[in-house]
Amino acid sequence: MSALDQVTVSGTARLGKRTKDLTKRLSPGDIAVIDHEDIDRVAAEALVERRPAAVLNAAESTSGRYPNAGPRILVDAGIALVDGLGQAVFEQLHEGQELTLRGSIVLVGDRVIAQGIAQDQATVTAAQEAAREGLSEQLEMFAQNTMEYMLREKDLLLDGIGAPEVRTKLAGRPVLIVVRGYHYKEDLVTLRPFLRESRPVIIGVDGGADAVLDAGFRPDMIIGDMDSVSDRALSSGAELVVHAYRDGRAPGMARLEELGVDQDAVVFPASGTSEDIAMLLADEKGAAVIVAVGTHGTLEEFLDKGRAGMSSTFLTRLRIGSKLVDAKGVSRLYRQRISNFQLALLAVAGLLALTVAMWATPGGQALLQILGARLDGMLSWFTTLFAPRLPGG
Structure with missing residues (x-):
């Protein structure tokens, strides 16, 4: 069976060249069609939060400029990612169309619309390693831009x-x-x-x-x-x-x-x-x-x-x-490290320790006896409310 015969993902197309605007319209199971070179962490997390079935990118998800984290986040979340589809994909597709993604091929019905590069753990890792080599150039550009902004x-x-x-x-x-x-x-x-x-x-x-x-x-x-x-x-x-x-x-x-x-x-x-x-x-x-x-x-x-x-x-x-x-x-x-069960257990242990300490003193024993008598009286009163009454009583 060829890749064309194997259905990977199907869903409704949602198109948007601005990822942050598109995420507002995405529903779980949709297929997001974006134009986002170097998908950043914030954009990827926003996409993952909307739980699309797949993300189709007209641009390169990692251009090699720097090791961006976005593609890794999408792949780790189990979202199919295909990039390099080209700008023509926005001309071929329309909002609300039903799409089928077979491997790296995008179809509407049986018609092939576009083909890109399917990304997985291996390809994302390779792209990030290659991108790290470009960081020195980016640092030089950053320093130059800093000087220009300082003067301006x-x-x-x-x-x-x-x-x-x-x-x-x-x-x-x-x-x-x-x-x-x-x-x-x-x-x-x-x-x-x-x-x-x-x-x-x-x-x-x-x-x-x-x-x-x-x-x-x-x-x-x-x-x-x-x-x-x-x-x-x-x-x-x-x-x-x-x-x-x-x-x-x-x-x-x-x-x-x-x-x-x-x-x-x-x-x-x-x-x-x-x-x-x-x-x-x-x-x-x-x-x-x-x-x-x-x-x-x-x-x-x-x-x-x-x-x-x-x-x-x-x-x-x-x-x-x-x-x-x-x-x-x-x-x-400051993430909470103590569970609610542990807090409840700690409270019970504290009450038990207090009870033992009070029982060890004459005054504490007298107080506990008074409290016990009061509790017993309240239980007896509560029980009488539900006790059966004799006829004529």
Whole structure:
């Protein structure tokens, strides 16, 4: 039996060239058709969460630029991954079509639509090993981009010039900045005591605002280009700060106008990423401490983001210095290691030890006898309520 005769996966096609937008429409068992070179960890985890039957990638899931973690996450989750299908796959397929994936071949009915490269543990491992050889070139590019950003944004980095006026009061208050990034859900759960006790100003960076709402809190401010945040979040009453290009153009403002929430929106023209300007704005407005959730801080995360502007994050972290507390991995550091059964057993052991200690003293014995008598009286009274009554009684 040939590969063409062996049905591997069937499902409904869901097409989207922006993976983060497509995941909102995916249902379990669908086949995701994406155009995502170097699938990053965050995108892969978002796909796995939606449980598609397969992921078909028009681009290379690993281009060799760096050893990205996304393909490994998808394969480990048991999701069929085929890449290198080419841009024509978006012309051949339509939203909602029923697809069949046989090995690396994509069919609609009996018609072959495209053929790519099926990925498995072996191919993903080989691609990652080959990609590690390109890291030195990426480091050189990162250093070059860092110098360019430093020269272009020196006023903002050094003096805060360009930061807009906002109505949300940040001076002297703790600020929580939430980005939909690595381990953001787990860290938000772990930070619940901090949120309840310190009541920080909560800033959601684009889709991070939805993460805040999903966690049961409300963002005070939303910063970003407004392309990946939901209408629900934009209408939540948070102050809106639109990340604009350096020349002042703010494409995200058009969406706010459509929703009718643009009246008090503020424009922040700056290069770099939205999470960077959120940190710089909080620092410039006098935040006492800045707690970051889901932000990018390692070389792998910078390269995962796939932007030359990610070098700005490196400089931004230098700018705000000791004021920044990175919550990344807090959930793993403070993960609960004691089960509920062990806690119950510990409580029973404590009560038993207390009872033995009280029985060892005359006063304790008298107290236990009184408690025993009271308990016996209550049991007798309760029993009489259900005792049968004699006729005429």
